[in-house]
Amino acid sequence: MLRVVFLDAQSLWRDEVDALNFATAPWSEVWGNFLRPGWNGPLYFLLLRGWVALTGRTAFALRFFSLLWGVLAIPLMYALGRRHLDARTARWAAVLAAFSPYLIWYSAEVKMYSWVPFLILLALYALDRACVTPRWSWWALTVAGLSLAVYSHILATLSIPVAVLWFCLHPRRHPRAWVGALAALAALTLPYLPLLAWQFPMVLADRGVTGFPALTFGQMAGSLLVGWSAGVPAMGGAVASWGSALLGVWGAWTLIRRRRWRTAAALGAWIFAPLGLIWWVSLRGPLFTDRYLIWAAPAFYLLLGAGLAGLRGRWVRQGALVALILIAGANLSAQLLHPYKPQFREAAASLRLRRLPEDLLLFQIPYNRIMLDYYSPTPLEPWADAPYTNFRDAEGRYTVTFEAVDAQLRALTQGYQRVWLVYSEATLWDERELVKAWLDIHGRLLYEQQFLMVSLACYELP
Numbered sequence: 467m468l469r470v471v472f473l474d475a476q477s478l479w480r481d482e483v484d485a486l487n488f489a490t491a492p493w494s495e496v497w498g499n500f501l502r503p504g505w506n507g508p509l510y511f512l513l514l515r516g517w518v519a520l521t522g523r524t525a526f527a528l529r530f531f532s533l534l535w536g537v538l539a540i541p542l543m544y545a546l547g548r549r550h551l552d553a554r555t556a557r558w559a560a561v562l563a564a565f566s567p568y569l570i571w572y573s574a575e576v577k578m579y580s581w582v583p584f585l586i587l588l589a590l591y592a593l594d595r596a597c598v599t600p601r602w603s604w605w606a607l608t609v610a611g612l613s614l615a616v617y618s619h620i621l622a623t624l625s626i627p628v629a630v631l632w633f634c635l636h637p638r639r640h641p642r643a644w645v646g647a648l649a650a651l652a653a654l655t656l657p658y659l660p661l662l663a664w665q666f667p668m669v670l671a672d673r674g675v676t677g678f679p680a681l682t683f684g685q686m687a688g689s690l691l692v693g694w695s696a697g698v699p700a701m702g703g704a705v706a707s708w709g710s711a712l713l714g715v716w717g718a719w720t721l722i723r724r725r726r727w728r729t730a731a732a733l734g735a736w737i738f739a740p741l742g743l744i745w746w747v748s749l750r751g752p753l754f755t756d757r758y759l760i761w762a763a764p765a766f767y768l769l770l771g772a773g774l775a776g777l778r779g780r781w782v783r784q785g786a787l788v789a790l791i792l793i794a795g796a797n798l799s800a801q802l803l804h805p806y807k808p809q810f811r812e813a814a815a816s817l818r819l820r821r822l823p824e825d826l827l828l829f830q831i832p833y834n835r836i837m838l839d840y841y842s843p844t845p846l847e848p849w850a851d852a853p854y855t856n857f858r859d860a861e862g863r864y865t866v867t868f869e870a871v872d873a874q875l876r877a878l879t880q881g882y883q884r885v886w887l888v889y890s891e892a893t894l895w896d897e898r899e900l901v902k903a904w905l906d907i908h909g910r911l912l913y914e915q916q917f918l919m920v921s922l923a924c925y926e927l928p
Contacts, residue, residue: 469536470533476801482528485514486518487836536584541560543587547768549594561791562791565790583764585611588607596650598640602646608650613654617657621759626658631731631735633647700797702797706790713769717772717773718769805917806918810890811841813917814841816917824884825884826879827886828879830887831895833890833891852875852901855898883926885909886924887924889921
């Protein structure tokens, strides 16, 4: 129930509507995406297509698909933690994961960020079973989990080195486990070859501007720490991240002190191996954002669970747990009550009340039309895309003049008495705001309303 209340708390944002559009594209496109260079998550979109056919296209139904895997990941993490740690530690970790604002946020988003952690947890659990009891069924499940994860998100490829390290560090590995491990590793290469054909050249290429911020290794680690400990709102982020970091280090030290250094190293590898690899890849062009490594978060909560279990004194342990849950509760309240995603749902509702059938909708970027169309029960016509004005020459000078924008807008608005400007992320399309300046000069502002990251403005033209 805790996760269910968040499914409709925020408006869908463009990545989520994109996921719906990719999933419901013609079959030829859906299948073709498995071999298309640069395409991310083809398997997830294929599964989402089936889910949409069963449940419909409402935001609640779409997000419930993510909620399902987010919920199932918690008992799976508990089972893995119980095998590598102990029941009490695994229980603490499961409680922290259940109340994690970060995991709850992505359990309410129409993307693969709860599905991929489930798959990797399943693969590591199967790997653990295969190391102790090397049956082919466990090896097959390991290969299946990792292969499905790779085709669900491009950077899930980094989970393969994690699995290799987990095998090498396993404290109770059967002498014959090497045979299955080598066969499983060979089997993993077969489904990955179509992706490797375009991924490997991309890793080596200088990507230049990618749209991601250039971060140091420390900044990447700090971003993960704040997100995993305080969620998207990051209320009390400094206290939560420092407290969680100390508790996690204490958890690792507790494991080492109990002569379980292999387990501590395996959990550390789960976090830092993919982080180090994505930092290395980003040296040729930034590719990091924290949600790409959400599948490493279970290791963080298992270390926190080990830290809680290693605290001396019942009241100290319970006090630390209560402090973590209180911080989580404050951030969960913020995620529930305050908007963090662009409010296209609210903008569409306002537009339905005020727009006349003959009014022209002018979209500052085409994405705005896709978002508004999802929340509009009736067709958006008449509409037009505003001119793109960010073209530059080799010296970086703008090549689109105000006079050119004037000519284009006169042609677009001819015959209309009122124009609605839908404005969001305008700098991606019109850094100098020439379109808005033209409307301010040639029209009379009748109505304007601001929403989070979206605004509506109605102009009357002469």
